[in-house]
Amino acid sequence: MRYCRKCIQPDTRPGIVFDGENICSACRAREEYERINWDARERELREIAKWARGNSKGGFDCAVGVSGGKDSTFQALYVRERLDLKVLLVNCAPDNISEVGRQNLENLVQHGFDMLSMRPNPKIERALSKYSFYKYGNFVKSLEYPLYASTFQIALKFEIPLVVQGENPAITLGITKFLESNGNALNWNNSPTVAGGNASDWFQKGMGLKDLLFYQFPDVEELKKKNIRAIYLGYYVKEWSNTKNTEFSVSRGLRGRPGHDPNKTGKTNPYFSIDVDLKVVNQMLKYLKFGFGSTTDEVCYDIREGRMTRREGTELVKKYDGKCSDYYIREWCKYIGITEEEFWKVVDKWVNKKLFERDEWGRWRPKFKVGEDFNEE
């Protein structure tokens, strides 16, 4: 496992690209940041907004997928207040939404928006989440499909010309193997998580397309034919960043995770992924599979944006990455209806044994040192 020399992103992230100097694409993109002609990008964005207003058929100029978190709150208010677009919010409501997640979504709507909330069948959602856990060691994978397909589906149905997405993961995470580092979000379904976005990925006995319509990403050619465009707002707007989005959204009523405790969540930032608490368990799984979890993601943003040194980030990762309280594990087992013994049996199968070994208590501990290249053999 190699680490980026600038941040502490490891090369185990699917789709990540390191250059000859062992710098990740996300850090290289950040170096570009100061050289970008942001005025030109803003002009381009205003042109797109003008185009959307001119091509609006059903009344809405753009659709914004929202959970009510820091990024979507910023997105929704930005496109309305700065770009003067008539917005339809599209929410794909997850099962198990947290109380603070519910409050944040309500806070956003109460700023005066129309919102369409879609709710995939919770029985199917639960069954697929369980299947996804066994098959991929990642139980969020199935949930990503309706989450991202929904905004495009609604744009198609309501003839909304523009879909506004948040950040381009090719730029912010450096996964340039799958996505291009530009402002076009129409090919979002090429990202590794949804790998094409075909509902058929989840077909099972007794479950076909008619049960999984919300899981189907619309055909990109059809979107193009209907003159629907999609952009990443983060590409066009200089002030887009985790910190700035958070500050802005908090000033508009966003609330963080109550009783924030990194030892229980493996998260140092109380505003990261707050709508579904059980996702904490999935970050632990990610950690055991790839050697990094949510804390790494969070501090890498901060290191790149100059708010934290690599050393400070490394200390936080050592302390908190992969942490997950037993409470969340118990709740998740209850949710999909398996015992904790069964849970660990499956998890043990997914643990990367080159990176982890058992300690004297039988728990998995890293063999690698955070931030230092590690020879897995």
Ligand SMILES: [Zn+2]
């Ligand atoms: Zn990096």
